[in-house]
Amino acid sequence: xxxxxxxxxxxxxxxxxxxxxxxxxxxxxxxxxxxxxxxxxxxxxxxxxxxxxxxxxxxxxxxxxxxxxxxxxxxxxxxxxxxxxxxxxxxxxxxxxxxxxxxxxxxxxxxxxxxxxxxxxxxxxxxxxxxxxxxxxxxxxxxxxxxxxxxxxxxxxxxxxxxxxxxxxxxxxxxxxxxxxxxxxxxxxxxxxxxxxxxxxxxxxxxxxxxxxxxxxxxxxxxxxxxxxxxxxxxxxxxxxxxxxx
Amino acid sequence: xxxxxxxxxxxxxxxxxxxxxxxxxxxxxxxxxxxxxxxxxxxxxxxxxxxxxxxxxxxxxxxxxxxxxxxxxxxxxxxxxxxxxxxxxxxxxxxxxxxxxxxxxxxxxxxxxxxxxxxxxxxxxxxxxxxxxxxxxxxxxxxxxxxxxxxxxxxxxxxxxxxxxxxxxxxxxxxxxxxxxxxxxxxxxxxxxxxxxxxxxxxxxxxxxxxxxxxxxxxxxxxxxxxxx
Ligand SMILES: Nc1ncnc2c1ncn2[C@@H]1O[C@H](COP(=O)(O)OP(=O)(O)OP(=O)(O)O)[C@@H](O)[C@H]1O
Ligand SMILES: [Mg+2]
Numbered sequence: 001x002x003x004x005x006x007x008x009x010x011x012x013x014x015x016x017x018x019x020x021x022x023x024x025x026x027x028x029x030x031x032x033x034x035x036x037x038x039x040x041x042x043x044x045x046x047x048x049x050x051x052x053x054x055x056x057x058x059x060x061x062x063x064x065x066x067x068x069x070x071x072x073x074x075x076x077x078x079x080x081x082x083x084x085x086x087x088x089x090x091x092x093x094x095x096x097x098x099x100x101x102x103x104x105x106x107x108x109x110x111x112x113x114x115x116x117x118x119x120x121x122x123x124x125x126x127x128x129x130x131x132x133x134x135x136x137x138x139x140x141x142x143x144x145x146x147x148x149x150x151x152x153x154x155x156x157x158x159x160x161x162x163x164x165x166x167x168x169x170x171x172x173x174x175x176x177x178x179x180x181x182x183x184x185x186x187x188x189x190x191x192x193x194x195x196x197x198x199x200x201x202x203x204x205x206x207x208x209x210x211x212x213x214x215x216x217x218x219x220x221x222x223x224x225x226x227x228x229x230x231x232x233x234x235x236x237x238x239x240x241x242x243x244x245x246x
Numbered sequence: 247x248x249x250x251x252x253x254x255x256x257x258x259x260x261x262x263x264x265x266x267x268x269x270x271x272x273x274x275x276x277x278x279x280x281x282x283x284x285x286x287x288x289x290x291x292x293x294x295x296x297x298x299x300x301x302x303x304x305x306x307x308x309x310x311x312x313x314x315x316x317x318x319x320x321x322x323x324x325x326x327x328x329x330x331x332x333x334x335x336x337x338x339x340x341x342x343x344x345x346x347x348x349x350x351x352x353x354x355x356x357x358x359x360x361x362x363x364x365x366x367x368x369x370x371x372x373x374x375x376x377x378x379x380x381x382x383x384x385x386x387x388x389x390x391x392x393x394x395x396x397x398x399x400x401x402x403x404x405x406x407x408x409x410x411x412x413x414x415x416x417x418x419x420x421x422x423x424x425x426x427x428x429x430x431x432x433x434x435x436x437x438x439x440x441x442x443x444x445x446x447x448x449x450x451x452x453x454x455x456x457x458x459x460x461x462x463x464x465x466x467x468x469x470x471x472x473x474x475x
Contacts, residue, residue: 054370081376091367095389104385105375150371157375 002029004066005161005193006051011060013046013217020046021217024060030160031191035204035225038214039240044197047214048163051195052076052083065160081109084154085163088170090146092138098125098149099134105157117156124152128182144175151182162186162194169199176200183207201246205229213237251438255446260428264443267424268450271410274338274418278345279403285346286353291383293358304354311351316409319344324416337418341410349406356398360391397469400462404455411451421447 006028013021020043028034036044049055051062053069053076062069064082069075092101099121106117125131128148138146147167154162164183168176180203186192187207198204204211208225213234221233229246232238255261293304311319324340327333335343364387372386414423425443432439 052374054373077373077376077378080374085374087367087371087374089367091365091371093368093371093386093390095386095393104377108381108385109376109378153375 002031004028005030005032005064007063007066008051009061009063011047011050011057011062013043013050013055013057019217021050021057024219026212026219026222028161028193028195030193033187033192033194033196033207033209033225035208035211036195036197036214037199037201037204037211037240039243042214043217044214045165046217048085048165048195048197051161051163052080052085054085081105081157082159083161083163084157084159086147086150086154086165086167088166090143090150090170092141092146092149092153094138097135097137098130098141101138101149102153102156105153110157121152121156124155127185128152142175143171144178147171147175147179148182151179151186155186160193162192164194164196164198166197166199199244201229201241201244213240215240251436251442254428254432254436254439254442257432257436260432263424263428264421264446264450267419267421270338270418271413271420271422272454274341274345274413274420275407275410278342279349279406281342281346282349282406283353283399285350287357287388289350289354290357290361291388293354294361308351308355311348316344316348317412317415319348320412320416337413337416340416341413341418345406345410349402352402353399356395356402357391360395360398361387363394364390393469397462397466400458400465404458404462407455407458408451421450 004027008024008026011021011024012019024047026034036048038044046055050057053071053073056071062071064079069079092098093104096104099118102121102124103114103117106112106120107114110117122131122134125134128151130145130148130152133141133145133149138149141149151167167183168179171179180200183194183196184203184207187194196204196207205225208228211221211223211225211228212219213221213223213228213232213236215236220236221228223233223237228237229241232241255264289304289307293301295301314322320341323344324337328335368386368390369382372382377385410420411422413420414426417423425447429440429443436442
């Protein structure tokens with residue numbers, strides 16, 4: 001039986017008085033790719049931000065590799081090297097070169113030697129076709145290139161779980177394909193466990209082993225990927241897919 | 247004109263004395279700036295921490311040094327505090343201390359402002375790769391804040407240097423004080439000497455401060471150009 005990487009039980013999240021997430025329960029096995037879908041404002045970002053402690057939650061638990069996380073800043077900070085996250089805004093550190101952006105985590109957080117980390121980073125850069133940009137500063141890159149580097153920066157820590165929050169939403173259309181291909185390749189060629197928030201339905205259908213459909217902060221359905229897109233179980237999900245022109 | 251006023255500068259050791267005074271001024275300003283800027287960065291970082299009490303205390307510190315005029319601060323530290331506390335520091339050290347504390351206060355505000363204007367996403371991306379708070383500041387926030395705050399810092403430096411002209415008030419042998427003595431001693435022989443002495447002091451201050459403020463302006467312009475693409 002596959003190992004359970006992350007498990008969420010009875011998670012509740014409030015912003016002041018606003019109840020944002022309601023009794024969230026799910027778990028993800030190693031190697032599984034889960035697409036987190038739902039209309040704008042349904043709480044997708046908030047939910048995945050709770051999974052690496054960027055957002056505090058008021059009730060419920062998150063367990064990682066079977067251990068319940070005691071939600072202190074220090075514990076989350078340690079866990080974040082195992083839970084990579086890539087955001088919608090490509091936010092490389094503008095004060096560092098591409099290579100130094102990637103090496104910051106491995107060298108400063110994980111205390112790897114610069115040589116070891118550099119060799120690994122260059123291999124990853126090769127895989128995303130950006131090896132020749134390693135000494136360039138982020139402002140000299142296109143949005144798509146920045147986002148690919150941001151993915152490499154997260155992967156360089158050798159995470160066990162990757163969280164992607166609409167990583168192509170602010171890219172020019174012609175840049176989207178390249179970034180999505182990298183995520184697809186990661187899903188196919190490695191055993192990476194991933195949660196992907198996206199509004200690219202074709203992409204979600206192609207990579208998702210399972211879909212979590214979120215609305216108004218509740219998980220309305222959890223369905224196998226191929227089934228969700230053919231035959232969603234709830235009317236709301238059906239309407240959602242129609243609204244996405246799918 | 248046998249007694250042209252400019253000769254007052256070349257009479258005896260006058261010019262050397264003026265430069266000696268300038269040196270005292272520069273020394274006080276330099277030491278105060280180095281100490282003040284370092285302390286200011288630390289205080290500025292602390293002012294972005296969530297602890298409310300800490301932020302309040304540091305805010306009061308800033309407001310105190312900002313509201314109380316520098317003249318009053320100098321008098322306070324030189325004449326009043328020693329009587330109350332029984333510490334007697336030489337005037338030069340009192341001056342250095344006052345200027346350092348004042349610089350630190352102003353600098354803390356510049357640093358805080360720059361740090362909070364680094365986009366929130368930068369902080370979160372840093373956290374997302376597992377940086378702890380110290381590393382986040384060291385590698386991500388402070389380097390980005392520095393480029394934002396450099397022009398304001400240089401302007402602060404020029405202000406501090408200008409304000410050193412108040413040092414004579416607590417009998418530091420700074421360039422202004424020396425200048426006054428030279429004027430008084432030579433008043434009989436060179437009635438117009440006063441213009442020349444203060445003229446050269448003006449040139450001295452100008453020579454130090456103008457390049458700095460030119461540099462700050464140029465950097466600000468460049469930054470705006472870069473921000474506007
Ligand atoms: N910092 C915040 N303070 C208060 N409310 C917030 C905050 N961030 C998000 N919310 C609210 O929480 C709800 C969920 O937001 P969230 O960003 O998680 O949605 P989402 O599903 O990611 O939407 P989108 O598809 O637009 O990214 C929204 O109603 C939003 O207004
Ligand atoms: Mg979102």
